[in-house]
Amino acid sequence: MVSQSSSVGYTIMGKTADLTVVQKTTTDTLHKEGKTQKVIAKEAGCSQSSVSKHINREVKGRKRCGRKKCTSNRDNRTLERIVKQNPFKNVGEIHKEWTAAGVSASRTTTHRRMQDMGFSCRIPCQATLEQQTASEASRSQSLEEEEEAQNPHCLRSSVKFPQSVMVWGAMSSASVAPLCFLRSKVNAAVYQDVLDHFMLPAADQLYGDADFIFQQDLAPAHSGKATSTWFKDHGIPVLNWPANSPDLNPMENLLGIVKRKMRYARPNNAEELKATIRPIWTLITPEQCHRLIDSMPRCTAAVIQAKGAPTMY
Structure with missing residues (x-):
């Protein structure tokens, strides 16, 4: 988190560091008021020698030498x-x-x-939504005088039970399929309904008449006998891979991309959370999908070399 406040002076390699814009402004104002350099240094949060050098430079009209700044x-x-x-x-x-x-x-x-x-x-303070709402409601014209650490604008929201939604999605090396938001706990019947109404249309969209192998995690609803029968009846081969091995599933990496893009989102309810996820998912590019699928041989080699231990993937 980044916050705005007056900086504290510091020393590097025995040389007094330059004053910040805030410190220079404070020094100039107090100097015009006739304050001593000791008082100014305390108020500006820097050394007295820094104050003295700045005042002398301003009095003599000397400008700081050195290379011209690269930014306007x-x-x-x-x-x-x-x-x-x-x-x-x-x-x-x-x-x-x-x-x-x-x-x-x-x-x-x-x-x-x-x-x-x-x-x-600065590391932001955390406040519950109730605390933050109450703090915002009590704000007044004296906000400039209170500590910025407790400024509602700088508090990170924290809730005991954050909003969550259950999502089903699919990808290939070409693109992603439309998302499905699930309303109930996923059992075999619910999962097979998702396969009927979302996976099969997604397969037609992503592969057409081409053959493909379906990869899924090994949750009970996915690996149960009834679901296995569904795949056989529809002629869809399922990839046989180890349980608890996210390094070998590119969908985990794709979901990681989505979560990173959502890091600053603050949905207040499940509907707002869905509204945040949808546009991020639709903006996933074919190039991203292709890179993830293309990385699988390297992922597999890394897992083999690590003998099943976690890898960088």
């Missing part, structure tokens, strides 16, 4: 907007989004610009 004021405003849109992003994610906006800057530069703006990385 417009680039910096773009960065500030990205940070404020979602304070829960980390520096790497912010840097990726900033460069995607056309800014040529390193991750270190991104971090430095954020520090200049007064932003710093």
Whole structure:
């Protein structure tokens, strides 16, 4: 999470670090009010020598020497907007989004610009939905004076029983099939109904008249005698593979992609959760599916080499 606050001065290799924009502004304001350098240093959260150097530089009209900054004021405003849109992003994610906006800057530069703006990385406090709602309702004009750690905008929602939905989906090396949201506990009868109304149409969509082998996890409803009979009656071969081996199932990786894209979503109920999942699923590209299927020989080799132990896949 990224939050905005005044930064604390620090020392690197025996040399006083540069003041942030917030610290410079605080120093200039207090200096004009006639405060001593000791008081200014305490208020700005930096060393007294840093305050003295900054004041002397401003009095003598000297500017900081060194290479010209590689980002413009417009680039910096773009960065500030990205940070404020979602304070829960980390520096790497912010840097990726900033460069995607056309800014040529390193991750270190991104971090430095954020520090200049007064932003710093913090672990967000958690609050239940009830606490967060009550906190938002009690907000007043004095919000600027309260600690940002308790600002409702910076609290990460936490619920004791988070919303969940049960989903069935299918993929091939070409694309994904439409999702099916299940309303009840999955037993053999429910699963066979899903196969009838979703898997068979998906197979026609993904394979046409071509042959295929169906892979599924080995839940009781999937591997029961009645379900096995269903597959035989419909002439669909099922892949025989070890139980509890997610490294060998590309669907696990695909669901991982979906979950990562949902990390910032905050659905309040099951319907909102479904509404979040649907567009993410439809945006999965054929290239992503092909890469996952194409990786299976390497996954298999890695599992064999690890003798069944977990792998990077």
